[in-house]
Structures are given as structure tokens and as C-alpha cells.
Amino acid sequence: MQKLAALQTATKRALYEAILYPGVDNFVKYFRLQNYWTQQAGLFTMSARKAMLAHPELDYNLQYSHYNGTVRNQLAADRAQQRQAIAKLAEHYGIMFFTGAGPHRRATGAGH
Numbered sequence: 453m454q455k456l457a458a459l460q461t462a463t464k465r466a467l468y469e470a471i472l473y474p475g476v477d478n479f480v481k482y483f484r485l486q487n488y489w490t491q492q493a494g495l496f497t498m499s500a501r502k503a504m505l506a507h508p509e510l511d512y513n514l515q516y517s518h519y520n521g522t523v524r525n526q527l528a529a530d531r532a533q534q535r536q537a538i539a540k541l542a543e544h545y546g547i548m549f550f551t552g553a554g555p556h557r558r559a560t561g562a563g564h
Contacts, residue, residue: 462485463485
């Protein structure tokens with residue numbers, strides 16, 4: 453963390469010096485630091501891609517895809533999970549009744 457903070461401080465300082473005191477040397481100093489950050493970002497991106505390939509369970513879109521072509525499948529999987537959860541609850545607790553002022557209660561005249 454100290455290295456990160458030192459590099460950030462050095463980059464900011466180099467940028468400010470390049471702006472306040474324009475010149476080839478100041479710009480080169482800043483640009484070299486900026487290129488370092490760009491290189492590190494590229495390495496980070498490559499390691500993230502490798503990690504996603506090695507551990508697909510980390511990819512949110514594979515677990516909860518909502519792309520146009522997969523929405524129907526995802527919704528079906530969601531409903532199946534809901535049915536399983538309800539079945540487990542019913543198995544353990546039996547039948548449950550819910551009360552409220554919903555349209556079904558009004559249509560049947562319940563609660564009057």
C-alpha cells in the first residue's frame with residue numbers, strides 16, 4: 453500500500469510540475485509515470501481475464517445472465533428456485549395463508 457501511495461503521489465506531483473512548469477523534461481517525467489499506470493492496468497486486466505477463465509463461478513453474467521437471448525432461461529431458473537424454496541417451507545411448516553387487501557381478496561368478497 454505504501455508503494456501505491458508513493459507512486460500516486462509521484463504521478464500527481466509530476467503532472468502538477470508539467471502543468472505549472474511546461475517543458476520537455478517535466479512532461480517526459482510525467483508521461484513515463486503515466487505509461488507505468490497504463491501498463492499496470494493492462495496487466496491487471498489480463499490477470500482478471502485469466503482468473504475468470506480459471507474460475508467461471510466468479511462471473512456474475514454466467515450465473516445471472518439477463519442478456520436478451522437468455523432472459524427466458526434465467527427467469528425459468530429463478531422460478532424453479534422459488535418453487536424449491538416454497539416446497540421446502542411447505543414441507544417443514546405445512547400450508548401457509550397470507551392475508552392482505554390484494555385484488556384476490558376483494559374479488560372474492562373476503563374481509564367484508
